Amino acid sequence: MARIRAIDGAAPRVVDGPWQLLATQAGACATPADCDGRDGWIPAAVPGTAALALREAGLWREAQPAPIHDQDIWYRAPISGSGRERLTFEGLATNAEIWIDGDKILATDSMFRPYTVEADLTETSELVLCFRSLAASLARPHKRGRWRPRLATPGSLRNARTTLLGFMPGWSPVIDHVGPFRPVTRQTGAPCEADLRASLDGDVGTLAARLRLPGSEGGKAVLRCGGCETILTEETPGLFVGELTLPGIAPWWPHTHGMPVLHAVEAEIGGQRLLLGRVGFRSLAMTRPFEQGLSLAINGVPVFCRGAIWTPADLVGLSGESKTLRPMLDLAREAGVNMLRVPGITLYEADAFHDLCDEYGILVWQDLMLANFDYPHDDPAFRDNLAAEIAAFIDRTQTSPSLCVICGGSEVWQQASMLGLPRETWSGGFPGETLPGLVADKRSDLIVVPNSPSGGDLPFSVSAGVAHYFGVGAYLRPFEDARRAEVGFASECLAYANVPEPESLRRADLTDPTDPRWAAGVPRDRGADWDFETVRDHYVATLYGADPDRLRREDPERYLALGRAAVAECMEATFAEWRRARSPTMGGLVLSWRDLAPGAGWGVVAHDGLPKSAWYALKRAFRPVRARPVRRGAERAPRPSHQRNRRACRGDPAPRFP
Structure with a gap:
């Protein structure tokens, strides 16, 4: 509701x-x-x-x-x-x-x-x-x-x-x-219920309502939105239903494509006034089969989704207040971000997050809180708990136009397939078979993705469905790989140990990269003999011909400056490839938005809220229109479908991360 x-x-x-x-x-x-x-x-x-x-x-x-x-x-x-x-x-x-x-x-x-x-x-x-x-x-x-x-x-x-x-x-x-x-x-009093469903067909908006207000039996009920109103019918005692048609209604758009217009909704039933928040009218569709790569269209217009993996704005108190969330979302909108993914390793965000994303025109991709583990979906108690949390989440975001994707979790299918388990043991199940029905019952306008990554014969086939792409990045590949990989949609990509700006380092007392405390702020995969600073250093050496180890010891200031420049160049070059006219890529979400601790973490925003060089690079890369010179002959035709399918079956080498 x-x-x-x-x-x-x-x-x-x-x-x-x-x-x-x-x-x-x-x-x-x-x-x-x-x-x-x-x-x-x-x-x-x-x-x-x-x-x-x-x-x-x-x-x-x-x-x-x-x-x-x-x-x-x-x-x-x-x-x-x-x-x-x-x-x-x-x-x-x-x-x-x-x-x-x-x-x-x-x-x-x-x-x-x-x-x-x-x-x-x-x-x-x-x-x-x-x-x-x-x-x-x-x-x-x-x-x-x-x-x-x-x-x-x-x-x-x-x-x-x-x-x-x-x-x-x-x-x-x-x-x-x-x-x-x-x-x-x-x-106090008996519980009231509201079921509101906003849709858009061309330039005509429709708001369908089912409102239950105990004690109002036999009363008059009016629904108002967008300067129009309609009389609701009392279907059963205290339950009022109806539709409000709104010709020429101003639609809701991602801020990169238009204005995220919202319309206040209220009802008057038996003399009582119900404030029902705001709705946005938009349509949402996929422009190609999921197996060819997720591709979204808002109001009939294809949208290149660019953004990041969201991380909590307050890791200690888990604050869901607007005053805590707004500064992070202000930076996201300023950088041209039009999609944020709430990953399955964190938690469902507060109502204020979704209200702000509606207001700012930032699309929300929501994972279920399932990641990597073999969850006991065959346990009725677990399954009922999961179904209840999904229902509760969709209820409270029912009028949110920014919510566009519900995903069955993060790297569950990938984890199982990398261990060699047969496809039938990990695909389908709750996220593939049950989740679509649960979502459709309450919000049939949403896109359901079974898992991230998924879509190919193997979950980590980067050209199909949604992919976690780290070719440019953890695999240490050249920029050309961003094109050769023919990524369909990167729901996770471009993870580096992003160096904060000097002011952030001073605040954290982390100005010396040889200090043992420095390593604590660098993300690494458990059990790996490398970390994401190693990845950044590789691109420093490749792009600038520098020796990162020597610079770290002898000229730490230049070492950090080149590190900032290298990740910025990687971000811009990759998105330039993905946003070119003939690219098959329709989205890329960077890992991640904000650091959870002081230091050179994945975040494009530092722990203290100050943007890093990666943020400035994304701000340039995410502009609505970008002109980039391409040498003659560089825009080669896509590979024939049989070659793409062979690559999908083969898949990339097993990732070096969970």
């Missing part, structure tokens, strides 16, 4: 406490009463995480993060009331118990779905949340999967609905995410 922002001006109220937090040994307290009288309670922000509260109290440091998953974390807050209320918990990380006035009313086991409970409140009621030790849960015996990825440990994470952030050494800081990281809200 779509979000109802307010009824008669009243929005859901936030349980603002004041909240307190207590960390105990795992299992030390069975009930809230066991925590009473204990020392150590500290103030806590909700929404927020335990790490954020402990940091504010001076008990935890981001630079040297102490573990939290090995403890039980308790939150408590007064919640006075005078009757029955509905409490909604929009994000609890991860194994949580909800207690009201000493009674446990619900236990949860997913970070990725909201939970709603009803409770009778009094003037002295108290709400308590207990987050049981995730480490203890993961240590219990679990059924093993058919493979163990190197990306994250332990293997029992395959059974847990929690973020992989903090479990991927070399990829992200080891920060444990525990607590009510999304709002806790309260409402």
